[in-house]
Amino acid sequence: MLTPDLLDRAVELLRHGGVIALPTETVYGLAANAEDELAVRRVFAIKGRPANHPLIVHIPDEEYLPEWAREVPHEARALARAFWPGPLTLVLRRTSKATDAVTGGQDTVALRVPGHSVAMEVLERLGGGVAAPSANRFGRVSPTTAEHVQRDLGSDVDLVLDGGPSTVGVESTIVDLSSGAPAILRPGGLATEDIERVLGRAVPVRTSTTVRVSGSLESHYAPRAGVVLAEPHEAVQRVEALRAQGLRVGVLGPASLSLPTDVQRFDVPGEPAQAARVLYARLREADEQGHDVLVACLPAASGLGIAVRDRLSRAAAPREG
Numbered sequence: 001m002l003t004p005d006l007l008d009r010a011v012e013l014l015r016h017g018g019v020i021a022l023p024t025e026t027v028y029g030l031a032a033n034a035e036d037e038l039a040v041r042r043v044f045a046i047k048g049r050p051a052n053h054p055l056i057v058h059i060p061d062e063e064y065l066p067e068w069a070r071e072v073p074h075e076a077r078a079l080a081r082a083f084w085p086g087p088l089t090l091v092l093r094r095t096s097k098a099t100d101a102v103t104g105g106q107d108t109v110a111l112r113v114p115g116h117s118v119a120m121e122v123l124e125r126l127g128g129g130v131a132a133p134s135a136n137r138f139g140r141v142s143p144t145t146a147e148h149v150q151r152d153l154g155s156d157v158d159l160v161l162d163g164g165p166s167t168v169g170v171e172s173t174i175v176d177l178s179s180g181a182p183a184i185l186r187p188g189g190l191a192t193e194d195i196e197r198v199l200g201r202a203v204p205v206r207t208s209t210t211v212r213v214s215g216s217l218e219s220h221y222a223p224r225a226g227v228v229l230a231e232p233h234e235a236v237q238r239v240e241a242l243r244a245q246g247l248r249v250g251v252l253g254p255a256s257l258s259l260p261t262d263v264q265r266f267d268v269p270g271e272p273a274q275a276a277r278v279l280y281a282r283l284r285e286a287d288e289q290g291h292d293v294l295v296a297c298l299p300a301a302s303g304l305g306i307a308v309r310d311r312l313s314r315a316a317a318p319r320e321g
């Protein structure tokens, strides 16, 4: 596990313009001191991400909210209290501390307290905010282990902290509380039902056309193989039809599927939270086997199943180039 020395080194790097890979409970982040514009620009360069896509600022705890957000509505407080540290990001009106480099020039900032002991330790020692998108190249599958990060980004990062596999496995749920009624900008590791229970009202999903949320580009989280979606009852039939076309087909789905014995299956359980935890690792493994097409079984559309279905749909969306 991580030695105190390594944590010291991570914090030193962040203090001096470094970019490090930081484990969180959702996915690994590519982290820079949020108050250091040059370091933040390096994050964009390493990811190959357009500079107008805003980043999430990770803070040590709820007490830091007023430093970054000039208004903290009571519903934001209620959600922070209920779910932080955890897989929830709040979009609020920014203070001047949240620079254009971080917010993509918007008047709002995305904030979250990650629920991972290593991330929390680093943030507490730094005593400030860390801007961190997922630690993958733009448009690719997010990393849920240190090894994934190493393979994607290698020596482009100054340090990779290994905090074990991410336990949630999909990115945080983003809730916009910056104006009007709350809305979900990206379904993620916190279920909508849990958010609605705390707020006592319905919270619709609103994927904005004006705010640039890269996770909401239609083709995102994309492996190299084609991805075909299937409800569990139709998966076997899909596989057979694709094989009849001469394609090499792999399956992402539960053990309960009765597949031909020569079809390679990558285990994605039907239970939504378990599916979320392993989804990205299985997509990577499956992609490395050189299949033409991956048939992905969809989990139930409730709880974290909404986020898993969202990511699989994006992986299956038509690609450019």
Ligand code: TXA
Pocket (backbone or CB within 6 Å): 024, 026, 027, 028, 029, 030, 053, 054, 055, 056, 089, 091, 103, 106, 108, 109, 110, 114, 132, 133, 134, 135, 170, 171, 172, 174, 185, 211, 212, 213, 214, 215, 216
């Ligand atoms: O779980 C997570 O959220 C992970 C871990 C590392 O914390 N981070 C993550 O970052 O998924 P990233 O950059 O891959 O996705 C952040 C999303 C982007 O889609 C971005 O557009 C959106 O948050 N975002 C950031 N600031 C925003 C803002 N002010 N308004 C609306 N969306 C915003």
Ligand code: MG
Pocket (backbone or CB within 6 Å): 133, 134, 142, 215
């Ligand atoms: Mg991402």
